[in-house]
Amino acid sequence: MNKTSVHRFSSFATFSKTRALKQITLNLTSDEAENLEKYCEQTGKAPTDVIRKLIQGLPVT
Numbered sequence: 001m002n003k004t005s006v007h008r009f010s011s012f013a014t015f016s017k018t019r020a021l022k023q024i025t026l027n028l029t030s031d032e033a034e035n036l037e038k039y040c041e042q043t044g045k046a047p048t049d050v051i052r053k054l055i056q057g058l059p060v061t
Helices: 030-043 047-056
Strands: 006-014 020-027
């Protein structure tokens, strides 16, 4: 399945005055979801942790 992923960003409750949380809904293709699940099984990491680490590694200028 090669459909484009759809991303929807929405605000989430703030748990402290210094750090706001954002909730992201991410629609994945079947292949993308399967790859993420397999990676998580192999590494023992939670999907949220994997995605967060990838975002943290994005180059920002």
